[in-house]
Amino acid sequence: MNLDEHHRDVLVIGGGLAGMEAALEASRLGARVIIASEQKVGRSGNSVIAEGGYAAPFGHGDPRDNPGIFYEDILRSGQFLNDRTLARTLADGSCRAVEELCGAGVPFRMEGERYAQKHYPGHTYPRNCYLVREGGIHITLPLLEHLRRRSIRLLAHSYALRLLVAGGECCGALFIATRSGSIFAVRARATILACGGAAAIYLHSTNVRGATGDGYVLALEAGAALRDMEFVQFYPTIMLAPVRNFLMDFSCFGRRAPLLNRLGERFLERYAPAALEACTRDVKSRTIFTEVREGRGVKGGVVMDVSALPREELETYTPRFCRLFARRNLDPHRERIVVAPAAHFFMGGVAIDEGCRTGVPGLFSCGEVTGGVHGANRLADNALSECQVFGRLAGEHGARYALGRPLQHETAPAWEPSGGRSAGLPPFPRWMARLREIMWEKVGIERDRGGLEEAISGLERLREEVDESVAGVTGPSLYRVTKVRNAVVTGLMVAKAALARRESRGAHFRSDFPEQDSSFSRSIMVEGDGRGGLKARLSGG
Numbered sequence: 016m017n018l019d020e021h022h023r024d025v026l027v028i029g030g031g032l033a034g035m036e037a038a039l040e041a042s043r044l045g046a047r048v049i050i051a052s053e054q055k056v057g058r059s060g061n062s063v064i065a066e067g068g069y070a071a072p073f074g075h076g077d078p079r080d081n082p083g084i085f086y087e088d089i090l091r092s093g094q095f096l097n098d099r100t101l102a103r104t105l106a107d108g109s110c111r112a113v114e115e116l117c118g119a120g121v122p123f124r125m126e127g128e129r130y131a132q133k134h135y136p137g138h139t140y141p142r143n144c145y146l147v148r149e150g151g152i153h154i155t156l157p158l159l160e161h162l163r164r165r166s167i168r169l170l171a172h173s174y175a176l177r178l179l180v181a182g183g184e185c186c187g188a189l190f191i192a193t194r195s196g197s198i199f200a201v202r203a204r205a206t207i208l209a210c211g212g213a214a215a216i217y218l219h220s221t222n223v224r225g226a227t228g229d230g231y232v233l234a235l236e237a238g239a240a241l242r243d244m245e246f247v248q249f250y251p252t253i254m255l256a257p258v259r260n261f262l263m264d265f266s267c268f269g270r271r272a273p274l275l276n277r278l279g280e281r282f283l284e285r286y287a288p289a290a291l292e293a294c295t296r297d298v299k300s301r302t303i304f305t306e307v308r309e310g311r312g313v314k315g316g317v318v319m320d321v322s323a324l325p326r327e328e329l330e331t332y333t334p335r336f337c338r339l340f341a342r343r344n345l346d347p348h349r350e351r352i353v354v355a356p357a358a359h360f361f362m363g364g365v366a367i368d369e370g371c372r373t374g375v376p377g378l379f380s381c382g383e384v385t386g387g388v389h390g391a392n393r394l395a396d397n398a399l400s401e402c403q404v405f406g407r408l409a410g411e412h413g414a415r416y417a418l419g420r421p422l423q424h425e426t427a428p429a430w431e432p433s434g435g436r437s438a439g440l441p442p443f444p445r446w447m448a449r450l451r452e453i454m455w456e457k458v459g460i461e462r463d464r465g466g467l468e469e470a471i472s473g474l475e476r477l478r479e480e481v482d483e484s485v486a487g488v489t490g491p492s493l494y495r496v497t498k499v500r501n502a503v504v505t506g507l508m509v510a511k512a513a514l515a516r517r518e519s520r521g522a523h524f525r526s527d528f529p530e531q532d533s534s535f536s537r538s539i540m541v542e543g544d545g546r547g548g549l550k551a552r553l554s555g556g
Contacts, residue, residue: 019199023049024417026187026203028175031060033382033402034209035158040410042165046417049201051170051190053225057159060211061222063152066264068145070396071109076132076141082106084139092137092295093390094521096538100369101388105397105404112403113144120157122147133267135395137295143396149335174494175229178206178237185237185378186423196490204417205377207409208234208365212383213505217358218455221250221262227498228505230384234365235543239373242386242538243363245512245523248393249460250359251299255316257350258339266395267332268324269293275318276311297392297522300356304460316355322348356460360398362389362522371409381409391521440492441484446499449477450506458510463527467514474510478503511551512539
């Protein structure tokens with residue numbers, strides 16, 4: 016089939032913060048850049064709904080802070096499973112990231128000439144730089160204006176079906192226009208994956224619905240390795256009542272917003288007596304899960320008591336929460352606020368080096384789609400910092416790789432429609448509902464061998480069902496069925512990595528192996544097995 020083609024030096028797949036920063040940096044270095052996004056560039060992915068800020072050790076919150084202490088905090092939170100070079104890169108580059116955004120017009124809250132900084136659990140000192148107005152859209156929209164000024168080509172509603180590989184080198188990607196169903200190719204000397212994570216494969220999630228792991232599968236099928244896929248962070252405090260599905264980012268208040276069970280007990284006194292509500296997300300999520308499972312929950316969660324927090328502080332640090340309650344004529348000091356965990360962030364992903372290289376020549380990766388920076392658990396407010404720091408590095412190294420190189424081409428045809436005939440419209444909602452239920456029930460906050468083996472078996476059957484339905488599917492349905500298939504494969508990666516890690520560490524908890532085991536102080540790598548399946552192995556073994 017003859018295809019429409021675009022030719023550029025650098026292709027960026029993903030229209031969120033990491034992808035935008037990669038595109039800008041590659042363009043600054045003289046590369047001709049195209050950025051393709053499943054939704055609109057700058058309004059795509061989790062970046063636009065991000066509630067937090069940027070962890071950056073300026074020392075404005077406490078003069079004792081510095082990048083070295085930040086680096087130690089990152090390793091401690093990650094249970095020392097982090098790639099040390101990547102963690103150091105984040106710690107050293109985060110202040111520059113904030114300053115660059117501020118210079119680009121992103122409105123950070125200031126105290127005179129210094130950044131206002133909040134204190135979050137896991138951080139030794141206050142280092143959260145936050146926006147005047149909450150919401151990642153206030154970061155992405157200013158960057159979008161800079162993309163347009165640099166004449167970077169923007170392709171919206173464009174979904175990557177697979178990467179193009181010639182002679183072992185990535186040379187672009189094959190896309191489908193999600194609305195029309197037309198197929199086209201982008202040929203590029205360097206390709207950068209920046210298409211986010213996959214927490215939306217879980218029944219309860221803070222992510223946009225499209226965050227289902229496409230980048231992981233694109234990389235895997237191109238020959239890249241993935242690491243740490245078993246580590247999925249659950250955000251502990253998503254509101255269930257009086258309003259549903261609102262992210263309660265109250266960590267900056269520490270111990271002053273106690274969590275209570277059905278009996279009125281401050282249950283964290285039993286699990287984390289020193290830190291209490293200032294404990295990290297993995298501990299807090301697991302303890303809430305335990306309270307609910309053992310019958311001490313409230314409407315499927317626990318109560319967050321904010322009655323002691325002054326109204327002025329609430330309005331200063333949680334303005335969206337205050338506006339939400341005001342619109343509904345609710346008083347936060349009188350309402351019974353019920354919260355519970357939801358899947359939030361993938362620490363694992365495509366294995367990269369300090370130049371964001373994946374091991375497949377011509378393929379780079381940045382943002383949540385990558386693994387190694389955070390280890391077994393991510394510190395609060397390191398997600399946006401990671402996007403900015405590694406987005407710039409991916410753009411720099413991608414551009415340097417591309418400039419002066421010849422454009423490679425696949426020798427095989429870029430696209431041929433599948434044979435056979437589809438038996439009507441595939442049952443996309445049913446497939447996704449089954450996937451999300453399996454992941455939540457069997458591969459969630461608490462895991463064990465039996466549940467993981469059941470999950471793998473169920474996901475393998477679901478994958479076979481989806482694959483059988485692909486035959487003859489064309490147009491927009493091809494986009495949807497490919498997206499479901501990628502989500503299922505991503506679920507299998509998580510389940511197989513979790514089964515291989517026979518210990519508990521960070522965000523990964525095995526009830527049958529509840530203790531940490533020093534023999535697992537290495538990453539679990541996930542790769543293709545050469546037969547269309549997956550294999551998970553302990554690195555170095």
